[in-house]
Amino acid sequence: xxxxxxxxxxxxxxxxxxxxxxxxxxxxxxxxxxxxxxxxxxxxxxxxxxxxxxxxxxxxxxxxxxxxxxxxxxxxxxxxxxxxxxxxxxxxxxxxxxxxxxxxxxxxxxxxxxxxxxxxxxxxxxxxxxxxxxxxxxxxxxxxxxxxxxxxxxxxxxxxxxxxxxxxxxxxxxxxxxxxxxxxxxxxxxxxxxxxxxxxxxxxxxxxxxxxxxxxxxxxxxxxxxxxxxxxxxxxxxxxxxxxxxxxxxxxxxxxxxxxxxxxxxxxxxxxxxxxxxxxxxxxxxxxxxxxxxxxxxxxxxxxxxxxxxxxxxxxxxxxxxxxxxxxxxxxxxxxxxxxxxxxxxxxxxxxxxxxxxxxx
Amino acid sequence: xxxxxxxxxxxxxxxxxxxxxxxxxxxxxxxxxxxxxxxxxxxxxxxxxxxxxxxxxxxxxxxxxxxxxxxxxxxxxxxxxxxxxxxxxxxxxxxxxxxxxxxxxxxxxxxxxxxxxxxxxxxxxxxxxxxxxxxxxxxxxxxxxxxxxxxxxxxxxxxxxxxxxxxxxxxxxxxxxxxxxxxxxxxxxxxxxxxxxxxxxxxxxxxxxxxxxxxxxxxxxxxxxxxxxxxxxxxxxxxxxxxxxxxxxxxxxxxxxxxxxxxxxxxxxxxxxxxxxxxxxxxxxxxxxxxxxxxxxxxxxxxxxxxxxxxxxxxxxxxxxxxxxxxxxxxxxxxxxxxxxxxxxxxxxxxxxxxxxxxxxxxxxxxxxxxxxxxxxxxxxxxxxxxxxxxxxxxxxxxxxxxxxxxxxxxxxxxxxxxxxxxxxxxxxxxxxxxxxxxxxxxxxxxxxxxxxxxxxxxxxxxxxxxxxxxxxxxxxxxxxxxxxxxxxxxxxxxxxxxxxxxxxxxxxxxxxxxxxxxxxxxxxxxxxxxxxxxxxxxxxxxxxxxxxxxxxxxxxxxxxxxxxxxxxxxxxxxxxxxxx
Numbered sequence: 001x002x003x004x005x006x007x008x009x010x011x012x013x014x015x016x017x018x019x020x021x022x023x024x025x026x027x028x029x030x031x032x033x034x035x036x037x038x039x040x041x042x043x044x045x046x047x048x049x050x051x052x053x054x055x056x057x058x059x060x061x062x063x064x065x066x067x068x069x070x071x072x073x074x075x076x077x078x079x080x081x082x083x084x085x086x087x088x089x090x091x092x093x094x095x096x097x098x099x100x101x102x103x104x105x106x107x108x109x110x111x112x113x114x115x116x117x118x119x120x121x122x123x124x125x126x127x128x129x130x131x132x133x134x135x136x137x138x139x140x141x142x143x144x145x146x147x148x149x150x151x152x153x154x155x156x157x158x159x160x161x162x163x164x165x166x167x168x169x170x171x172x173x174x175x176x177x178x179x180x181x182x183x184x185x186x187x188x189x190x191x192x193x194x195x196x197x198x199x200x201x202x203x204x205x206x207x208x209x210x211x212x213x214x215x216x217x218x219x220x221x222x223x224x225x226x227x228x229x230x231x232x233x234x235x236x237x238x239x240x241x242x243x244x245x246x247x248x249x250x251x252x253x254x255x256x257x258x259x260x261x262x263x264x265x266x267x268x269x270x271x272x273x274x275x276x277x278x279x280x281x282x283x284x285x286x287x288x289x290x291x292x293x294x295x296x297x298x299x300x301x302x303x304x305x306x307x308x309x310x311x312x313x314x315x316x317x318x319x320x321x322x323x324x325x326x327x328x329x330x331x332x333x334x335x336x337x338x339x340x341x342x343x344x345x346x347x348x349x350x351x352x353x354x355x356x357x358x359x360x361x
Numbered sequence: 362x363x364x365x366x367x368x369x370x371x372x373x374x375x376x377x378x379x380x381x382x383x384x385x386x387x388x389x390x391x392x393x394x395x396x397x398x399x400x401x402x403x404x405x406x407x408x409x410x411x412x413x414x415x416x417x418x419x420x421x422x423x424x425x426x427x428x429x430x431x432x433x434x435x436x437x438x439x440x441x442x443x444x445x446x447x448x449x450x451x452x453x454x455x456x457x458x459x460x461x462x463x464x465x466x467x468x469x470x471x472x473x474x475x476x477x478x479x480x481x482x483x484x485x486x487x488x489x490x491x492x493x494x495x496x497x498x499x500x501x502x503x504x505x506x507x508x509x510x511x512x513x514x515x516x517x518x519x520x521x522x523x524x525x526x527x528x529x530x531x532x533x534x535x536x537x538x539x540x541x542x543x544x545x546x547x548x549x550x551x552x553x554x555x556x557x558x559x560x561x562x563x564x565x566x567x568x569x570x571x572x573x574x575x576x577x578x579x580x581x582x583x584x585x586x587x588x589x590x591x592x593x594x595x596x597x598x599x600x601x602x603x604x605x606x607x608x609x610x611x612x613x614x615x616x617x618x619x620x621x622x623x624x625x626x627x628x629x630x631x632x633x634x635x636x637x638x639x640x641x642x643x644x645x646x647x648x649x650x651x652x653x654x655x656x657x658x659x660x661x662x663x664x665x666x667x668x669x670x671x672x673x674x675x676x677x678x679x680x681x682x683x684x685x686x687x688x689x690x691x692x693x694x695x696x697x698x699x700x701x702x703x704x705x706x707x708x709x710x711x712x713x714x715x716x717x718x719x720x721x722x723x724x725x726x727x728x729x730x731x732x733x734x735x736x737x738x739x740x741x742x743x744x745x746x747x748x749x750x751x752x753x754x755x756x757x758x759x760x761x762x763x764x765x766x767x768x769x770x771x772x773x774x775x776x777x778x779x780x781x782x783x784x785x786x787x788x789x790x791x792x793x794x795x796x797x798x799x800x801x802x803x804x805x806x807x808x809x810x811x812x813x814x815x816x817x818x819x820x821x822x823x824x825x826x827x828x829x830x831x832x833x834x835x836x837x838x839x840x841x842x843x844x845x846x847x848x849x850x851x852x853x854x855x856x857x858x859x860x861x862x863x864x865x866x867x868x869x870x871x872x873x874x875x876x877x878x879x880x881x882x883x884x885x886x887x888x889x890x891x892x893x894x895x896x897x898x899x900x901x902x903x904x905x906x907x908x909x910x911x912x913x914x915x916x917x918x919x920x921x922x923x924x925x926x927x928x929x930x931x932x933x934x935x936x937x938x939x940x941x942x
Contacts (some may be wrong), residue, residue: 031538051567083564085561093583106571
């Protein structure tokens with residue numbers, strides 16, 4: 001196991017820059033996710049770290065070894081890492097045992113050793129008794145476990161995951177998320193995980209690196225990203241956020257400020273990043289649908305408003321409503337027990353410290 | 362009736378419309394019987410009559426002929442034929458082995474490495490498919506026959522070599538030339554499998570510490586193994602029935618070959634039609650076994666296919682210092698298969714025959730003028746064009762009708778129809794020629810150009826049918842249903858949607874059958890008469906009479922027609938032929 005560090009990674013295809021100046025580190029034993037919409041460069045970054053894609057610039061270090069520098073790359077087979085693929089890539093002409101033993105046999109480990117390690121890996125992923133089956137005879141979930149066993153059995157310095165759960169059906173995917181993360185914690189394996197699914201990244205990662213258009217947007221713990229989005233993109237990509245344009249009306253030095261929304265409505269919020277604090281000018285006001293709460297009629301206090309319910313949709317545990325406060329329309333998730341009806345006027349409160357003020361640029 | 366608890370109970374008089382039985386009524390018997398009958402006459406009757414012919418003492422029009430097992434016992438038990446059989450099978454296995462080996466190497470280089478100019482290279486490797494193997498063999502005869510072969514003459518003139526350094530009129534020569542012209546078939550099958558393979562399979566191997574060679578040997582080739590096996594048997598079946606190359610390069614003197622034996626039985630004295638039929642049956646069994654292996658391997662191959670929709674670029678193996686040798690391999694192949702042969706043909710066509718040395722040859726147009734000016738040659742150009750247009754047109758028409766009936770009209774007996782339509786793929790051209798001969802000898806079609814059209818349509822129906830069928834399968838049914846719910850009638854939907862969408866498939870099928878028909882020689886030569894000679898037969902006749910020059914000129918004329926067809930399809934109709942077969 002080892003630390004991974006990526007400095008100023010650049011990947012260009014002709015005139016297109018697929019990855020621009022991406023820098024991050026994954027500490028020993030840490031589980032980090034690269035998260036972003038498709039085409040954001042997360043898979044390209046991962047494939048560069050694996051050595052499957054050539055880098056155009058920048059440095060990649062695994063442990064103390066430089067594996068890519070200034071467009072020169074160490075081939076993947078010499079990097080001492082392993083990877084779980086989206087398509088499983090279980091070799092159809094080998095049995096489960098042969099699949100998992102492949103890396104060990106390539107290293108010419110003694111047969112007894114190979115046998116013991118493969119059995120142990122198959123036990124860890126819950127595939128004892130499947131050793132003699134062929135890859136094509138297994139279900140998708142089982143093939144994914146074979147791929148996982150094959151990746152961990154070589155005790156790689158770094159384990160890479162390329163959207164490994166996206167081909168599984170929803171129920172199995174949920175279960176595998178917990179299993180994977182539990183396994184990673186147990187083995188203490190340094191892991192880099194690529195996904196476009198924000199809830200998957202939130203659930204599994206120690207840290208998330210959010211990417212867009214080949215650039216890193218923000219990196220931090222899941223809580224950090226949720227509570228303190230630094231940009232409009234981060235706020236929109238993680239969680240359900242209403243993003244409004246506002247103008248700073250008043251501000252105080254502790255980071256809280258009042259923003260004036262269209263129609264003159266004033267709302268109290270918090271600058272989550274000190275360097276973004278300002279005392280005038282326009283800001284983005286980010287209000288999460290789930291931080292709007294219904295309160296008894298007539299109750300007062302900070303950020304309490306009368307709201308007209310425009311429409312409601314029942315989702316089971318919550319009711320998703322469109323509500324109008326003055327000229328501002330917001331999406332809110334309210335408790336389903338006392339759920340409002342269209343046309344009704346209700347009283348809502350938006351906790352000031354959940355209203356995030358973002359000033360871009 | 363617990364399931365219908367929420368549905369309102371039905372009254373006796375508003376029973377639901379029984380769509381199933383309506384549909385069944387529409388699926389009548391007329392169409393399947395007509396199609397089945399037509400296919401049987403076209404495809405099965407010739408083979409059956411060939412089997413009957415093999416136990417006759419003479420043709421069906423011969424009043425003295427009677428049933429006898431003499432020909433069959435001679436062919437199946439006596440030495441010259443058993444030797445022929447062993448050599449045919451052995452040589453074909455060897456040819457398949459060499460062609461597959463080269464095809465695999467070329468496919469891997471072009472699909473997996475950073476070789477430059479890949480598009481051009483791939484076209485060059487596939488190009489021999491569009492040319493006639495007979496013309497190629499003729500060219501090699503010109504290049505490397507022991508005495509007058511241009512390469513041998515050149516070696517004598519330049520280096521003072523004594524005696525032939527290359528001799529293509531030997532068993533080795535025949536096997537190598539056959540392998541040369543079968544490489545593209547092996548290449549295309551393996552290349553398609555490599556391109557369809559999930560790239561992560563190999564990437565996973567790299568990440569498990571295996572290098573390039575180890576990954577290729579332990580992962581890449583084993584994963585495409587079924588395709589390699591099916592390529593092997595495809596080439597095997599093709600080679601077993603090859604007449605042109607072993608015949609052109611020395612016939613029975615150099616190497617006995619069953620296809621040549623068939624031709625000798627009907628073309629040289631004493632003429633023995635029953636023996637030709639008996640040899641035909643023998644060749645038929647070998648082909649059938651080869652096809653059985655081929656179909657088995659193909660079925661596994663489709664089960665192994667693991668296409669992913671991922672858009673990322675495959676990691677290419679960097680050849681570095683190996684780039685030059687790899688390029689040389691491809692250039693060598695193209696030189697041997699195309700460049701040298703056609704240079705030789707052009708040389709012979711444009712120089713006067715009396716030139717003593719290659720270096721001071723005098724160039725002349727006189728040869729070409731006299732050949733093209735001859736009435737017989739003009740007639741055979743006309744014949745070639747007529748067959749080249751009629752055979753693919755009829756063949757594709759029939760293919761479309763069968764495929765549409767099976768896939769969309771869902772007629773009765775679809776499985777049997779499919780089987781009969783695919784059956785000729787197991788029958789080598791020369792065997793089909795034998796069967797057609799026995800069948801149409803008593804009809805007025807015999808000796809006319811129509812018998813060739815019939816033979817070619819029957820031989821090539823599997824290709825036309827399968828290609829059209831594949832394009833129909835690829836059409837999402839909802840496209841046709843959308844037309845129907847917009848109010849279009851069945852035939853309007855078929856015309857406006859289905860046929861418009863399968864047009865590319867129809868065109869490539871047409872071009873493929875066009876190429877096959879123009880270059881075909883083995884069936885044409887059995888069915889030849891003075892009035893129905895096509896260019897390939899004409900070229901063969903000149904070769905038999907020892908007039909290599911005229912044979913070469915006619916070979917070039919034939920190539921010109923093929924190239925024109927390919928260019929029109931590629932650049933005017935924009936068909937990608939590499940996807941055709």
